[in-house]
Amino acid sequence: MLNGVYIHIPFCLNKCAYCDFLSFKSTTVDRDEYVNALIKEIKLYPNFSYESVYFGGGTPSLLSPSQVKSILDNFNILPKGEVTLEVNPKTVDFNKFIQFKEAGINRISIGIQSFDESNLKTLGRLHSSKEGEEAYLLARKAGFKNISLDLMFSLPNQTIDNLQKDLDKLFSLHPEHFSIYSLIWEEGTEFFKKLEKGEFKETDNELEASMYELIISQAKKHGYEHYEISNFALPGKRALHNTKYWKNEEYLGLGLGASGYYKNIRYKNNLTFNDYYDKIQNGIRPILEEEFVSEKEKEIYEYILGLRIIPDGIFPKGDYIALCDSLVKNGNLIKKSQNNYCLSQRGVLIANDVFNEFI
Ligand SMILES: C[S@@+](CC[C@H](N)C(=O)[O-])C[C@H]1O[C@@H](n2cnc3c(N)ncnc32)[C@H](O)[C@@H]1O
Ligand code: SF4
Known part of the structure; x- marks a missing residue:
């Protein structure tokens, strides 16, 4: 039964x-108009009971707490439901955190990226390292007991020492959860242009692997479970919402450009405000494209996404048992018990290659 919803801001x-990520300069968007459209979109779907609601972006913390509340008022959220809001440090203060909490948010995910001033500048972040740390401390002070921090590594010219400093700061703050993504050079970004011009160069594979191994070993030392390729949690603090994606469960995606998975169909919403608003005004779900997921594809998704949850792994069927056994032989998977396989330490480092074996 569908019980998760993602809302794109x-x-x-x-x-x-x-x-x-799909996002526009906030001064060019009428936020009330957008929130009103979102509320109409919610009503184009049945009234589900939600275990997780996730405001992602873009920068959801640019919404006012009352706008967040007006959206949440339309959902039936189960007791103990996880309600996450992504926060950019430059957009919050103590009162806003208090009000987000009153509006029903109970999990905060802060975009920190790095605690190093020079990295932040290179990344084009508007906040200082101190402001990143302060956002975390203010969320705590406001009473949030479930906070995640987002960082990145393998940044231009980053050294192991530089990463180590970020990790030291991260662990000193002791968030319940953190994500740390290796930088992806996305086509069309400023970074990509600089890469093409030769102003930046990609981190070499060996250094990137050493950085990743450093993160994994230090996270473990500090009591974090490495439960997904890029995600780490204190015991009992895995992200409930994101875990639904990795378990291949259905969820609604609402908002401009949001992706969802409903009634065996993976869909993507319209990408322009005009199309999005037009359809909603006419009582039509603002879907740009949809893809029916066959039983076979569903099974493959289950394996590829399921392997991302490193400690839990997958329970393959049919021909996939032999494939998993061969991946055990070459050291990329571990057979945990009868018919339960998960990524090995080596498999984690080359996870994409392992996933490709299932396609
Ligand atoms: C929607 S943002 C988080 C909240 C907020 N927008 C912010 O940045 O403060 C989601 C996260 O994706 C990660 N991310 C974005 N672009 C990335 C890229 N090119 N490579 C790796 N990670 C990226 C960042 O860590 C970012 O915090
Ligand atoms: S990483 Fe920057 S541009 Fe991307 S969604 Fe976050 S704040 Fe916006």
């Missing part, structure tokens, strides 16, 4: 140099 104060 497609605006930011400024575009970061590396990011290709």
